[in-house]
Amino acid sequence: MRFVVRRLGFFVLTLWAALTLNFFIPRFMPGSPVQALRVRTRNQLSPEKLQQLLTAFGFKPHQNVFFQYFDYLGNMVTGHWGISIGATLGEPVRTLIAQALPWTIGLVGIATIIGFVLGSLVGVVAGWKRGGKIDSLLPPVFVVTSALPYFWVGLLLILVFSVWTNGWLPSDFNYDPDLLPEFSGPFVANVVRHGILPAATIVITSVGGWVLTMRNNMITTLAEDYVRMGRAKGLSNRRIMVDYAARNAMLPNLSGFAMSLGFVISGSILVEYVFNYPGLGYLLYNAVQNTDYPLMQALFMLFTVAVLVALLICDFAIAWLDPRSRAKA
Amino acid sequence: MTALLVDTSTAATAQPDAVRRRGGGLLRAVLSSKKAVVGLVLFLVFCVFAIDPGLFTTVDRPNELAFDPSLAPSSQHLLGTTALGQDIWAQLVFSTRQSLVIALVAGFFATVLSVLVGVTAAYLGGITDDVLSLITNVFLVLPTFPLIIILATYAGKGTLLVVLIVLVVTGWSYGANQMRAQTLSLRNRDFLESARVRGERRSYIIVVEVLPTMTSLIVANFLGAALYSVLTAAGLQFLGLGDPNSSSWGTMLYWSQNQQALQTGMPLWSIAPGLCVALLGVSFALINYAFDEISNPALRPVRRRRAKRSRA
Amino acid sequence: MPSDRVLDVRGLTVEYGTDAGAVVAVDNVDLHVGPGEFVGVVGESGCGKSTLLFAIARLLSPPAAITAGTVDFRGDNLAAMSEKELNVLRWRDLSVVMQSAMNALNPVKSIGAQFRDTLVAHGNAKAEIANRSVEVLKLVGIDPIHLRSYPHQLSGGMRQRAMIAMALLFTPELVIMDEPTSALDVVAQRSLMVQIKELQERLGFAVLFVTHDMSLVSHFSDRLVVMYAGQVVESGPTRTVFDQPAHPYSRGLLDAFPSIRGPRLHLTGIPGRPPELRNPPSGCRFHPRCPVEMGHCKAIAPDLYPVGTSHARCLQHVPAADTAAVMP
Numbered sequence: 001m002r003f004v005v006r007r008l009g010f011f012v013l014t015l016w017a018a019l020t021l022n023f024f025i026p027r028f029m030p031g032s033p034v035q036a037l038r039v040r041t042r043n044q045l046s047p048e049k050l051q052q053l054l055t056a057f058g059f060k061p062h063q064n065v066f067f068q069y070f071d072y073l074g075n076m077v078t079g080h081w082g083i084s085i086g087a088t089l090g091e092p093v094r095t096l097i098a099q100a101l102p103w104t105i106g107l108v109g110i111a112t113i114i115g116f117v118l119g120s121l122v123g124v125v126a127g128w129k130r131g132g133k134i135d136s137l138l139p140p141v142f143v144v145t146s147a148l149p150y151f152w153v154g155l156l157l158i159l160v161f162s163v164w165t166n167g168w169l170p171s172d173f174n175y176d177p178d179l180l181p182e183f184s185g186p187f188v189a190n191v192v193r194h195g196i197l198p199a200a201t202i203v204i205t206s207v208g209g210w211v212l213t214m215r216n217n218m219i220t221t222l223a224e225d226y227v228r229m230g231r232a233k234g235l236s237n238r239r240i241m242v243d244y245a246a247r248n249a250m251l252p253n254l255s256g257f258a259m260s261l262g263f264v265i266s267g268s269i270l271v272e273y274v275f276n277y278p279g280l281g282y283l284l285y286n287a288v289q290n291t292d293y294p295l296m297q298a299l300f301m302l303f304t305v306a307v308l309v310a311l312l313i314c315d316f317a318i319a320w321l322d323p324r325s326r327a328k329a
Numbered sequence: 330m331t332a333l334l335v336d337t338s339t340a341a342t343a344q345p346d347a348v349r350r351r352g353g354g355l356l357r358a359v360l361s362s363k364k365a366v367v368g369l370v371l372f373l374v375f376c377v378f379a380i381d382p383g384l385f386t387t388v389d390r391p392n393e394l395a396f397d398p399s400l401a402p403s404s405q406h407l408l409g410t411t412a413l414g415q416d417i418w419a420q421l422v423f424s425t426r427q428s429l430v431i432a433l434v435a436g437f438f439a440t441v442l443s444v445l446v447g448v449t450a451a452y453l454g455g456i457t458d459d460v461l462s463l464i465t466n467v468f469l470v471l472p473t474f475p476l477i478i479i480l481a482t483y484a485g486k487g488t489l490l491v492v493l494i495v496l497v498v499t500g501w502s503y504g505a506n507q508m509r510a511q512t513l514s515l516r517n518r519d520f521l522e523s524a525r526v527r528g529e530r531r532s533y534i535i536v537v538e539v540l541p542t543m544t545s546l547i548v549a550n551f552l553g554a555a556l557y558s559v560l561t562a563a564g565l566q567f568l569g570l571g572d573p574n575s576s577s578w579g580t581m582l583y584w585s586q587n588q589q590a591l592q593t594g595m596p597l598w599s600i601a602p603g604l605c606v607a608l609l610g611v612s613f614a615l616i617n618y619a620f621d622e623i624s625n626p627a628l629r630p631v632r633r634r635r636a637k638r639s640r641a
Numbered sequence: 642m643p644s645d646r647v648l649d650v651r652g653l654t655v656e657y658g659t660d661a662g663a664v665v666a667v668d669n670v671d672l673h674v675g676p677g678e679f680v681g682v683v684g685e686s687g688c689g690k691s692t693l694l695f696a697i698a699r700l701l702s703p704p705a706a707i708t709a710g711t712v713d714f715r716g717d718n719l720a721a722m723s724e725k726e727l728n729v730l731r732w733r734d735l736s737v738v739m740q741s742a743m744n745a746l747n748p749v750k751s752i753g754a755q756f757r758d759t760l761v762a763h764g765n766a767k768a769e770i771a772n773r774s775v776e777v778l779k780l781v782g783i784d785p786i787h788l789r790s791y792p793h794q795l796s797g798g799m800r801q802r803a804m805i806a807m808a809l810l811f812t813p814e815l816v817i818m819d820e821p822t823s824a825l826d827v828v829a830q831r832s833l834m835v836q837i838k839e840l841q842e843r844l845g846f847a848v849l850f851v852t853h854d855m856s857l858v859s860h861f862s863d864r865l866v867v868m869y870a871g872q873v874v875e876s877g878p879t880r881t882v883f884d885q886p887a888h889p890y891s892r893g894l895l896d897a898f899p900s901i902r903g904p905r906l907h908l909t910g911i912p913g914r915p916p917e918l919r920n921p922p923s924g925c926r927f928h929p930r931c932p933v934e935m936g937h938c939k940a941i942a943p944d945l946y947p948v949g950t951s952h953a954r955c956l957q958h959v960p961a962a963d964t965a966a967v968m969p
Contacts (some may be wrong), residue, residue, distance in 0.1 A: 147607070
């Protein structure tokens, strides 16, 4: 129980830190975003809407900073995220995010999990078969792939599989613009086709890291006495590999997975940009291009929440898998 | 009882010995690893590009629109020209400097910061540790790229300095955790205890006794931070958040994307700068991986030659 | 070949393949254990005793490998068997107890689960598994409720005993122990040894016990084997080796321990350090540290010569008949 409380406490604390950062940064940076806001919307929004916007943004210039701050916190947490002031002027931020969210979760979420699972499995086998051909060839390959920039891999894939093949695999968007979204076979197939290249980009760049860390963990674990004991007890190779080695080697990997999510998210922003994929990353990019502060703020909070939730899930998974961590808390 | 049988003279001097021996042995170990050599060579090539770009191209001002646009590769323009009339190869070579500077400077400061925070937190313990660890973990978890993007935007689409500051601020936390973990494991070792008993100041102990034993970790950290900086800076510039008039690979990518290089049959304009970013990053990763193998012998490639079995 | 022996090792050689060439960690070792016997193997760190143990149990990992010799266990040569064949008799007939239970027990599985997996692997039914697990824990004096506990939840001494309980699941003929008391304090050491001896007398298994603590093991062992630099330098009944050590090294080991009742003597250790196995000294490997080095010891490598009821690898004991062949 104390364990749960501690993790939740950390969650809340970090979220608070993120929101506070988001609140204070514009106030300390040169130039006034509020001015920009005013200028941008002068002819398009009524004074009341403008006021609403400023409030959502946390700016009640005549109000005490602390009140603004608490107003802002309250708004953020309850979903009052204001109105977009960018290219999609007037649209509630909530709607924009709701439209983009499923695409990012679908593409980035699934691709990341594929990368992690695939990478871990390959890593387990590579670590187990030390000294084999696999082990001497693969690691350098994966060292290289894990250092490649996301966007470059995306560009390369577009070049090879889209431009050079005259559009065999689509390089833009999440589905053909002339199709209507529906739950039908052809539509779903179309969505999948559009998702192949971006997903491949994410998997190619992230899988290497997982393979390497899992392999290294396996090698260290295989040197442990309890693995030798497993052999001494006459257990089958498979059982030793799974129950004694992998189950222990996997633990540091899981915590690494959560920590790396921040990096995965940054990669996803670039991937969505390269492929014009209308997910949250693409939304953030557009928000930045158009200095759409309300949208940027809400997205930043969302990204933070996503990482924290994933961390929480991983923490609980580790607690479930590793009896020692339950005791430590 | 059995201590009398074991020569204890080795134990006490083991630490300093190990450090001293590592100096020379380290270089040799690095050179013997193929991966490290490849990485080092790549890195040195880039260094040469950065130090004297003039050696590799006759063009003086690569960003000047001096040539015919969209030319294919030829002996005059090794990689062709951009849609705006710039020599791609020249741009590439001149851009090396900025990317290298970013990688090394941001990497260096991020490492310094992570060593400071990590070692202090572990060595001082108590509330200092709790507070510093909390700060580290919060920074670790904050999604850095969105943060960077937002910071860069608010700061008015960053100059180099802004990019550097932002990279350091977001890149130190990972290393800090590692440093802290390592320092914690060293904290109660005998050689530190003896320094304490001798009455040495804490700062002395940290700098002279603790840090040298963590050299390989610090170097690995630096390489990781450098890699992170290269990729992130390129990503930022690619999105258009850097200085669009500067000379850097990321900016080249920005312009090539802007001008639809892939679709209009000028793939080199996009692929080449990206390849450079990739190669520089790969060089850091290779050296880093070789370091891993050196400090953890268990990870080294297993020699195939085994002892031959003879019939008794 | 005497068929009453549980374990008969002949000419066992183990080499490590390194970048600089093969290093011989165990050099042509002969060893035997009779039914119900307690044999102690003593030596400094790095003398090859643990490697010997793991080689016998076929638990070596690359780059170490057995390059010569036979390991006869109740008629089967373990050194020549495949993993599949080994798995049948592993644990059932031959089990292992390691130095640190914290490292030897799988941290993510409960004690009961770790008993269960080997019981299942050897084809036991569910009911038998439950009963047997409870039985062995009771044997070592641990409350069976701890079948549900994880290794980190037990105290150090309990963990060690749980490991011993696990080793006795199938009441094997031979239990190999690698310094199981080294990680414990003196009091716990002794109580563990007493318990092992009791169990041995009750269940009749043989024990091959490796340690650097000669004084501890000699209270409990039937025979002692002393190792140095990968070779057996002395072996014989415990009493004989203890009272009249035939090899200068064994004597040095024993002289290092003060007798609690004897006169206050000046303690002598053995000067110098154990040799690098990569490049062992020529001739007798102990000659650089030997107080009675005779001049030709650096040129001639001694065999194991009989000395009364024991054997010693020392040129002092060359049998009269062979003197001419051996001396310069």
